[in-house]
Amino acid sequence: MLPGDAAQPTDSDGPVRHGTIAGPGAVCHVVVVPAIGEGGVLDYAVPEQLQGVIRPGMRVLIPLGGRRSLGVVVGLASSSSQPRLKPLLTAVDREPLLGSQLLELCHWMADYYLCSVGEAISAALPGTLHVRLERVVHLVASAPPDQPARSENELLLLARLATEGPQSTRAIAQRFGSRAPHLLARLRRAGIIRIEERLSGGADRTKRERYYRAACDPESEIARTCRTKRPAQHVLYAYLAQHPLGRARAAEVHVTFPNAGAKLRALVAAGLVAVVEEDVYRTVLTETAQPDRVVALTAAQRAAVDAVAAGMRDGFAAQLLWGVTGSGKTEVYLQSIAACLAAERTALVLVPEISLTHQLVDRVRARFGDRVAVLHSGLSDGERWDEWHRIARGEVAIAVGARSAVFAPLRKLGLIVIDEEHDAAYKQEDGIRYNGRDLAVVRARLADCPVLLGSATPAMETFLNGSSGRYRVLRLPERVEARPLPVVEIVDLRKASTVGRSLYISPQLAAALKANLAVHGQSLVFLNRRGFANFLQCHQCGQAFTCPNCSVTLTWHRRWQALRCHHCDHTIPPPPACPSCGGLALGAWGAGTEQVEAALRKLIPGARIGRMDRDTTSRKGAQRQILGAWERREYDILVGTQMITKGHDIPGVTLVGVLLADMSLNFPDFRAAERTFQLLTQVAGRAGRGDRPGRVIVQTLQPTHFSLQYAAHHDYNGFADAELANRRESGYPPFARLVLFRCEGEDGAATERIARAVAAAAQQGAPSAVRVLGPTPAPIERLRRRFRWQLLVRGQSSHAVRQAAAQARQAVRRAARTANVRLIVDVDPYDML
Numbered sequence: 001m002l003p004g005d006a007a008q009p010t011d012s013d014g015p016v017r018h019g020t021i022a023g024p025g026a027v028c029h030v031v032v033v034p035a036i037g038e039g040g041v042l043d044y045a046v047p048e049q050l051q052g053v054i055r056p057g058m059r060v061l062i063p064l065g066g067r068r069s070l071g072v073v074v075g076l077a078s079s080s081s082q083p084r085l086k087p088l089l090t091a092v093d094r095e096p097l098l099g100s101q102l103l104e105l106c107h108w109m110a111d112y113y114l115c116s117v118g119e120a121i122s123a124a125l126p127g128t129l130h131v132r133l134e135r136v137v138h139l140v141a142s143a144p145p146d147q148p149a150r151s152e153n154e155l156l157l158l159a160r161l162a163t164e165g166p167q168s169t170r171a172i173a174q175r176f177g178s179r180a181p182h183l184l185a186r187l188r189r190a191g192i193i194r195i196e197e198r199l200s201g202g203a204d205r206t207k208r209e210r211y212y213r214a215a216c217d218p219e220s221e222i223a224r225t226c227r228t229k230r231p232a233q234h235v236l237y238a239y240l241a242q243h244p245l246g247r248a249r250a251a252e253v254h255v256t257f258p259n260a261g262a263k264l265r266a267l268v269a270a271g272l273v274a275v276v277e278e279d280v281y282r283t284v285l286t287e288t289a290q291p292d293r294v295v296a297l298t299a300a301q302r303a304a305v306d307a308v309a310a311g312m313r314d315g316f317a318a319q320l321l322w323g324v325t326g327s328g329k330t331e332v333y334l335q336s337i338a339a340c341l342a343a344e345r346t347a348l349v350l351v352p353e354i355s356l357t358h359q360l361v362d363r364v365r366a367r368f369g370d371r372v373a374v375l376h377s378g379l380s381d382g383e384r385w386d387e388w389h390r391i392a393r394g395e396v397a398i399a400v401g402a403r404s405a406v407f408a409p410l411r412k413l414g415l416i417v418i419d420e421e422h423d424a425a426y427k428q429e430d431g432i433r434y435n436g437r438d439l440a441v442v443r444a445r446l447a448d449c450p451v452l453l454g455s456a457t458p459a460m461e462t463f464l465n466g467s468s469g470r471y472r473v474l475r476l477p478e479r480v481e482a483r484p485l486p487v488v489e490i491v492d493l494r495k496a497s498t499v500g501r502s503l504y505i506s507p508q509l510a511a512a513l514k515a516n517l518a519v520h521g522q523s524l525v526f527l528n529r530r531g532f533a534n535f536l537q538c539h540q541c542g543q544a545f546t547c548p549n550c551s552v553t554l555t556w557h558r559r560w561q562a563l564r565c566h567h568c569d570h571t572i573p574p575p576p577a578c579p580s581c582g583g584l585a586l587g588a589w590g591a592g593t594e595q596v597e598a599a600l601r602k603l604i605p606g607a608r609i610g611r612m613d614r615d616t617t618s619r620k621g622a623q624r625q626i627l628g629a630w631e632r633r634e635y636d637i638l639v640g641t642q643m644i645t646k647g648h649d650i651p652g653v654t655l656v657g658v659l660l661a662d663m664s665l666n667f668p669d670f671r672a673a674e675r676t677f678q679l680l681t682q683v684a685g686r687a688g689r690g691d692r693p694g695r696v697i698v699q700t701l702q703p704t705h706f707s708l709q710y711a712a713h714h715d716y717n718g719f720a721d722a723e724l725a726n727r728r729e730s731g732y733p734p735f736a737r738l739v740l741f742r743c744e745g746e747d748g749a750a751t752e753r754i755a756r757a758v759a760a761a762a763q764q765g766a767p768s769a770v771r772v773l774g775p776t777p778a779p780i781e782r783l784r785r786r787f788r789w790q791l792l793v794r795g796q797s798s799h800a801v802r803q804a805a806a807q808a809r810q811a812v813r814r815a816a817r818t819a820n821v822r823l824i825v826d827v828d829p830y831d832m833l
Contacts, residue, residue: 027080028054028088030062030071031118033125038116041074045085054088057096057103061089061133068133068197072121074103097125097392101446102407108442113827114739114806115432123432124407126375126384135169137161137184138194157183158192169195207382208277210250212264214241215274226272233263237272247276292366295331304474308336311450312343312414318441320421320466321454323476324714325685326483326649329454330360332476333417334367336452341368341397345414345449349400350440352423353646354378358624360419361400368398375401375408378620403428403436406443413447416440420646421453421462422678424830433826456685456716457678460727461734463720479689486656486687486694488712492703504591509657509697510603517607517636521654521692525600525639526683528663529592536563536574540583545575551782557615558594568784596659597639604637612640645683651690656683661700661708668779669832670732673707677719680711731794733828739793739805740829742778745821748787754812754821755789762793762808770795770804779833786822792829802827 029041044062046054054060054073062071063086070092098106098121106120113120139161150158153176160175161167173180187193216223218241227234236257240248253260267273297305304321311317323329337347349364351357354376364372373387373396390396392409399408403426418426418437426436437453444451453462453471465471479485489508496506516523536556537544545554547565554563554572564571577584597611610626617623623643630638633652638644664676680698688694700708710719728735741758745751755775763772774791781788793808795801809825816823 026051027077027085028060028073029075029077030060030073030088031116031121032062032064032069032071033059033118034122035116035118036069040116040118042071043077043080043082043085044088046076047087050088050091053091055096056100057098059092059097061092062086063089067135070133072098072125074107074117074121095392097409099409099411101413101443102409104446105407105439105443108446109432109434109439112802113432113434114802114809114825119432123404123428123434126388126404127381133197136166136196136198137169137172138166138196140192140194151183153179153183154187157187161193207280207386209280211247211276211278212240212250212253213243213247213274213276215272222270222272226267226270230266233267233272236260236263237267240273295328297331297335298328298476298478298480300476300478301328301332301335301480304332304476305335305339307472307474308332308415308450308452309339312340312345315448315450316445317450318444318465318471319450319452319474320458320462320471321452321474321476322458322466323454323456324479324485325456325681326479326485326689327456327476328480329419329456329476330363330649331480332474333419333452333454334363336415336417337364337368337398340415341371343414345412346410347398347415347417348405348408348410348413348440348443349398349417349419350405350426350436351400351402351419352425353643354402354623357400357402358627359648364398364400371397373399373408375399375405377402377404403434406436406439413443414449416444416447416449416451418451418453420455422455422457422459423646424675427828427830429831433824433829435828435830438828457681458716460674460720460723464724464734483688484693485714486684486696488684488696488698488714490703490708490712491697491699493699493701494703496699504659504699505596505599505603506697506699509659509699512655512695512697513600513607513637513657514604516655516695517604522630522633522635522650522652523637523655523657524644524653524683524686525596525637525657525659526641526644527591527593527596527639527659528641528679529660536586538578538581538583538586541578541581543578543580545572549782549785551780555592558598567780591659593639593641600637600639607636608634609637609639610635612638612644614641614643617643642679645679645686648686649689650686653686654688654690654692654694656687656694656696658683658696658698658700661698662702662705665702665705665707667833670727670730671830673705673723673726676705677707677711677716677723680708681714681716684711684714736794736796737798737801738827738829739801740790740824740826740832741775741793741805741808742788742790742824742826743775743816743821744783744786744788744824745819746786747820750819751787751789751821754816754819754823755791757812757815758808758823759791761811762791762804765807766793766804767795767797767800769797770800 026046028044028046030044031041054076056073056075058073060071060073061068068089102124106124107117109120110117139158157172157176169180169184172184176183184193184195188195214237218238223237226237239256257263264273268275308319311319321329321332333349340347349360351360357374357376361372361374373391375384375387379387388409391399394411399405399410401408418440421437428434428436441451458466462471466473491506491508493504493506496508513523545563546552547554547568547570549568549570550565552565552567554565556574557564562571562573574586578586593611593613594615597609600607600609610630612623612626617626627648629635631650658680661680662676664679665672684696687696698708698712702708706722707719727733743751743755743758759772759775771794772791773794775789776791778788778790793801793805805825809823813823
């Protein structure tokens with residue numbers, strides 16, 4: 001039951017008020033969450049008993065159509081332009097979930113990413129805070145027994161309600177299918193059932209612990225009477241009265257006194273014992289943080305920390321911490337956070353991946369104790385609820401998390417840190433396609449605090465902002481303790497023989513791995529493709545096994561003895577023969593991390609080999625477990641995909657092998673060269689972080705490509721100059737702005753028709769500087785049984801491009817809904833596939 005429910009109307013046909021209402025805050029502007037339809041702002045009258053209670057950022061219950069819905073208040077007013085207003089029903093929260101800065105951020109997000117404010121707020125609130133309104137069917141106890149004859153289904157439903165109690169309409173629909181609405185309507189008209197609405201989901205996921213404590217003095221008359229007349233109860237009472245903590249957990253009491261239930265009820269009824277329930281937090285971080293280690297800053301680190309501290313005094317500033325791998329960027333973050341806390345303000349730390357969250361959280365906890373909260377998708381609903389509320393209540397000073405943590409409800413925000421700011425993982429690829437990095441910069445501006453963007457390989461947009469003076473550049477040009485950057489060797493696979501033709505392991509890399517093992521060094525082997533092989537193919541007719549739902553081949557996983565699609569997860573066992581020609585010669589082509597692991601076990605029998613990819617880290621906690629074993633030197637060689645390249649600081653790693661360095665160059669994406677350079681630089685940077693120098697062997701079929709050559713020489717400036725020259729000439733970001741439209745539908749012809757309508761609407765009325773490229777089938781033309789067409793709106797002016805895109809979206813979205821075509825709008829796109 002919600003506060004004030006009894007005093008509120010129980011249906012949506014309550015009193016309607018005129019738009020002009022006296023009194024401040026008598027009208028509230030509300031968006032529905034999760035967003036439905038267009039997600040627009042609706043006006044409601046605030047009942048007199050809720051005036052002064054309702055504030056922006058609070059969840060409220062509102063009448064919408066013939067039902068009740070959940071909304072978030074985005075503003076208050078004394079009047080409305082709407083002629084007639086319905087009153088809102090009640091408040092769900094006692095305090096706002098979203099403060100004024102976060103609400104303002106959501107408004108900016110809606111404007112920039114071409115979505116509604118309701119959609120932006122839905123993205124900002126964790127799913128655990130999305131409350132659902134559930135319709136529940138109750139059996140009316142006073143229903144007359146002599147009802148007319150009932151159908152078999154009606155009798156089944158009534159029997160279920162009688163034996164199992166109230167049922168949700170959703171559960172009834174699952175049981176009775178399309179017949180359910182008719183059954184419910186008939187029984188409701190007959191007065192046999194009633195249907196009520198209740199909140200379910202995120203109204204309150206707080207975990208509560210029950211305690212018992214002595215409620216009166218042991219020498220009081222009632223206690224003495226208990227001792228003489230009810231000695232068995234008195235033993236339990238005395239245990240509670242003498243408890244060293246002044247109270248005992250219910251679980252502890254029931255373990256100590258196995259049959260305590262009746263005694264406790266009697267003691268509570270007599271006033272001798274009190275029951276206390278307290279909110280408790282679920283344990284998110286189970287490991288004890290290692291003791292902090294004192295670090296002497298280099299001159300460049302000290303200059304960077306001083307610059308960030310000065311920025312806290314001056315207000316908003318965007319600062320790029322550009323440091324080579326191993327230069328100590330994390331220590332700059334930590335000391336900058338310390339300065340922020342000393343100023344009695346809070347800090348937000350963003351990382352691109354969950355795998356980085358663990359290591360950085362450990363460092364932050366070692367430095368700052370338990371004043372740290374964690375937010376990422378790997379948490380359970382209850383854990384995420386607890387962490388959100390710890391932050392909102394001001395019980396922690398630091399929040400660390402992946403991109404959605406940009407919405408963490410920190411008060412008095414004093415610093416935002418964005419680690420590995422170049423990483424594409426900051427871009428949301430479903431729902432609203434926001435960029436967590438860019439939202440963090442906007443949030444820092446709203447909070448009037450500095451934002452520190454750290455990277456060894458800044459994104460081209462960030463580098464250009466630094467070069468133009470828009471961002472201040474803080475350089476860390478050398479590794480800590482003057483350690484050298486690793487030596488990088490390029491192996492031309494066009495000329496080199498390989499150990500196993502499909503594995504692309506050159507003799508140079510094989511020899512280096514054996515030699516490194518002999519001197520007790522650790523080695524990383526990187527291949528950005530999981531599975532045992534890319535695909536199975538018939539040697540007789542050439543037939544490859546493809547996904548029936550997507551325009552891709554199925555990946556062969558030997559461990560699971562299955563062919564699996566990495567997009568829709570369609571999985572089949574390997575067929576005994578080719579379904580096309582009946583041939584028995586089915587061969588695995590291409591290599592994945594699973595195959596590389598198996599090959600290395602044969603190549604180096606004595607080596608302890610681990611693997612880290614999405615297949616081995618799908619279980620909760622597996623990623624942290626693998627990294628912990630790697631750090632404790634329980635593996636000699638770790639094979640992995642892109643997740644092994646990011647941020648892991650393991651001093652024992654002295655060799656890195658990259659099997660197919662040019663794989664990412666072959667993607668149809670203007671960022672392909674940039675991503676390749678960043679990936680190689682990051683993975684090479686894992687080597688030589690300890691006392692021994694590092695070595696990197698890069699195997700490639702394109703050894704002369706400029707991104708590989710510059711990466712081999714650790715020359716970011718040279719790469720950036722060449723890449724920016726290419727971007728300027730071809731008219732791509734950061735010298736242009738893009739909006740990607742993608743149309744997805746089960747009907748290919750309808751999908752193409754909507755895509756062409758979007759292109760025509762975008763070009764109509766747009767300035768000549770705005771161009772529409774496409775439409776064309778997407779590189780993956782069919783995904784999860786849906787055909788995909790896409791087009792780009794391009795121009796130099798962000799406003800003009802977004803305006804053209806907005807008008808196209810407005811003009812076509814109704815037709816898209818009618819044709820059952822999903823229309824996706826992606827501002828500043830990263831994924832072109």
